[in-house]
Amino acid sequence: MAHHRLVFCLVASGLALPEQLRMECLDNCDYDSWLLEGPGECNMMDCGAHDLHVNGSRPHLPLHARRVVQGWDSSAFTGTSSTSATPCSAAVSPETLARPVRGMKVQQNPAGRFRLLWSLLVLRFQSSSGWHDLDNCDYDCWPLEGPDEFNMMDCGGLEMAWVSRPPEKAISGVAFSVIYAVTASDRFYDYAVENGILSYSNADDAKTFCEEQKCPSNWKDANAENCCVHHANIHSCPLAFMRKGGICGPWIPDDGQIFTHTTSTAGTMTQTNWTAKLVLIHVGLTSLIAHIRVGRMQVALEAKTTVLPAVVCGDAVCEESEGCSTCPADCGTCALPTDARIGIALPISVICTGFILTLVSTVAQVLFSFILLDLSNLCLHKAYPQF
Numbered sequence: 417m418a419h420h421r422l423v424f425c426l427v428a429s430g431l432a433l434p435e436q437l438r439m440e441c442l443d444n445c446d447y448d449s450w451l452l453e454g455p456g457e458c459n460m461m462d463c464g465a466h467d468l469h470v471n472g473s474r475p476h477l478p479l480h481a482r483r484v485v486q487g488w489d490s491s492a493f494t495g496t497s498s499t500s501a502t503p504c505s506a507a508v509s510p511e512t513l514a515r516p517v518r519g520m521k522v523q524q525n526p527a528g529r530f531r532l533l534w535s536l537l538v539l540r541f542q543s544s545s546g547w548h549d550l551d552n553c554d555y556d557c558w559p560l561e562g563p564d565e566f567n568m569m570d571c572g573g574l575e576m577a578w579v580s581r582p583p584e585k586a587i588s589g590v591a592f593s594v595i596y597a598v599t600a601s602d603r604f605y606d607y608a609v610e611n612g613i614l615s616y617s618n619a620d621d622a623k624t625f626c627e628e629q630k631c632p633s634n635w636k637d638a639n640a641e642n643c644c645v646h647h648a649n650i651h652s653c654p655l656a657f658m659r660k661g662g663i664c665g666p667w668i669p670d671d672g673q674i675f676t677h678t679t680s681t682a683g684t685m686t687q688t689n690w691t692a693k694l695v696l697i698h699v700g701l702t703s704l705i706a707h708i709r710v711g712r713m714q715v716a717l718e719a720k721t722t723v724l725p726a727v728v729c730g731d732a733v734c735e736e737s738e739g740c741s742t743c744p745a746d747c748g749t750c751a752l753p754t755d756a757r758i759g760i761a762l763p764i765s766v767i768c769t770g771f772i773l774t775l776v777s778t779v780a781q782v783l784f785s786f787i788l789l790d791l792s793n794l795c796l797h798k799a800y801p802q803f
Contacts, residue, residue, distance in 0.1 A: 555717040572607030576717040596706040613711040626685040638682035647709035654698040664703035
């Protein structure tokens, strides 16, 4: 998703720090941390402290910086490590950022303050297009009301993953199916109750509702009060038509022509795997999201598919997927393989050879008969000149 990014390197450049202080940004690290038990692609944890490099040395000056689903947050340059996360919506004040790192003196001057304020503006508005950051997850969460590119929220233990993801390439007009999984840990129900996502006073009741409450038979009647997963479908966004950029978020409506939604379904959390069948029409790169709504939160799992033009035999164009064997009208007839040509030519050669030999033999016999006749006539003329 497009996230606010606290680009610490830019902030550091706004402070007139002595001795050419250089900071390694979390965004540029080639390493990550996991719990010892049950590590996975989506449960990376904070590394705790990052080193600051000063003149080639590596003093262990702790810097807390971690990524939350809403964006990037930091406890700033306080010189103390922290395990709590501040939402990205909570602005970091210039005074906090200007607070010196333990053992370091910060030179403050008007020019430095100006650069610092400018860096804060960059921090506030810089964004990038993409559906995942250090956690390598292809999904993100939003509030049910008023979602946009900048108000993602912590999923709190609810996860989505492709079981049978969309193909890398699809043919325009040809249907294909996808399967995606939705799971919720026990932590999610605590989180959902604490944040008003599910209308229950305790996690046990919320879990019972999500796992046992049957949803209305008609998905149109399902809502946050009578069904846990009260909406599940696939959205498609041909990127060539997204002229203003951005991402294929759940807020883009179905216009029935370009941006399309499959028919919604509803069910319990124990269903786990959800299947949808879809057809893509517009040629080019298309962003697809599996979209669900759980209580007052919604989640989208993203993938991309390149849609290729439909192949039509008989349009006088030999497409890449066509050939002489599948479409001779466009690509011409196929040349016979060598063994087939030999198999056909050999009997013909034998027949032709036999015919020629027979013809030669017949002609030789006729000529020999004429020669014998001439010789007979010559001998008869010599023996009986009067004839």
